[in-house]
Amino acid sequence: MNTLLTDNFRAFSARIGADPLCIQGPGGNTSIKDDTVMWIKASGFELADAETSEIFVAVDRMAAKSEAYGAGDGTCKSTVLDPESELRPSIETTFHAALDWRVVAHTHSVAALSHVVSLAGRKVARKLLADFDPVFVPYAKPGLPLTAEILKRATPETRLFLLENHGLIVCGHTTAETDNLMQRVEGRLYRAPAHVVGAVPGAEPLDGFDWAEAESWMAMDEGVCAAITGGSYYPDHVVFLGAGLPVADSELSPPVIVLPGQGIQIRRSATSVQRAMLTCLSDIFRRLPKAWAPEPIGPEAEAELLNWDAEKYRQWLAAKG
Numbered sequence: 001m002n003t004l005l006t007d008n009f010r011a012f013s014a015r016i017g018a019d020p021l022c023i024q025g026p027g028g029n030t031s032i033k034d035d036t037v038m039w040i041k042a043s044g045f046e047l048a049d050a051e052t053s054e055i056f057v058a059v060d061r062m063a064a065k066s067e068a069y070g071a072g073d074g075t076c077k078s079t080v081l082d083p084e085s086e087l088r089p090s091i092e093t094t095f096h097a098a099l100d101w102r103v104v105a106h107t108h109s110v111a112a113l114s115h116v117v118s119l120a121g122r123k124v125a126r127k128l129l130a131d132f133d134p135v136f137v138p139y140a141k142p143g144l145p146l147t148a149e150i151l152k153r154a155t156p157e158t159r160l161f162l163l164e165n166h167g168l169i170v171c172g173h174t175t176a177e178t179d180n181l182m183q184r185v186e187g188r189l190y191r192a193p194a195h196v197v198g199a200v201p202g203a204e205p206l207d208g209f210d211w212a213e214a215e216s217w218m219a220m221d222e223g224v225c226a227a228i229t230g231g232s233y234y235p236d237h238v239v240f241l242g243a244g245l246p247v248a249d250s251e252l253s254p255p256v257i258v259l260p261g262q263g264i265q266i267r268r269s270a271t272s273v274q275r276a277m278l279t280c281l282s283d284i285f286r287r288l289p290k291a292w293a294p295e296p297i298g299p300e301a302e303a304e305l306l307n308w309d310a311e312k313y314r315q316w317l318a319a320k321g
């Protein structure tokens with residue numbers, strides 16, 4: 001069974017996992033399958049460790065595929081083949097299992113995100129990628145809701161999905177094919193990052209915080225500052241940094257605070273993943289032209305990601321002002 005999980009596939013997974021312009025922290029996932037078995041990244045693990053740790057878990061491919069179509073609870077936990085394994089398959093296992101391609105890779109590509117968060121950007125991406133026949137998938141919560149949106153639109157020929165406000169899925173018959181297509185897509189969507197000046201404001205940071213040197217530019221740019229404090233643009237931002245970015249500390253202990261016109265502060269205790277997510281936000285906005293208005297996922301989608309009751313969440317937002 002282990003012969004399916006090739007060195008090539010591990011190396012590809014580790015390479016994209018180590019590239020912060022493809023994947024940040026434990027985000028993104030890769031899978032390799034035959035008709036009966038699929039190896040998929042385990043939840044909570046980082047693709048960057050694909051060559052040095054056991055980050056993949058084998059599932060019953062057909063059982064996982066039927067979860068994509070409504071059998072089971074969609075977590076694919078019961079499809080894990082090794083009863084001794086404590087690894088849980090990625091929350092995104094169902095679409096990997098349902099797509100009839102041997103090697104599937106899903107990334108939170110900065111180049112893709114800088115296009116798919118806006119209508120204008122999506123139009124440009126559609127043109128740039130026309131010969132790959134990409135399928136654009138509207139935003140849905142990762143897990144079964146996203147899988148359902150993907151399957152509604154996929155054809156047996158679809159090898160490239162652009163997930164609006166989320167990222168990319170690239171498919172191939174072999175690791176080399178998937179790798180090659182991903183590199184071509186990244187090349188087409190490449191946008192040079194705007195030059196920004198890293199600066200630390202003169203003022204002392206709040207107690208327990210440091211100024212975020214490389215990212216503080218976003219607080220200085222009026223349009224970007226309004227965008228990042230006014231909404232969230234992709235799921236992992238909400239999962240790791242909370243909804244949008246707050247402009248003051250609160251009982252929620254936000255890891256990042258924006259002081260409009262001054263700078264951005266990051267809590268000293270922030271994790272490496274939270275730091276990577278702040279860098280990701282800056283990487284995206286450095287590539288977003290002023291004319292492309294970014295569309296936030298909205299309060300309901302944020303509440304879903306935080307597993308908050310939507311109505312309570314709206315009340316909390318309203319009270320927050």
Ligand SMILES: [Zn+2]
Pocket residue numbers: 027028092106107108142166167
């Ligand atoms: Zn994802």
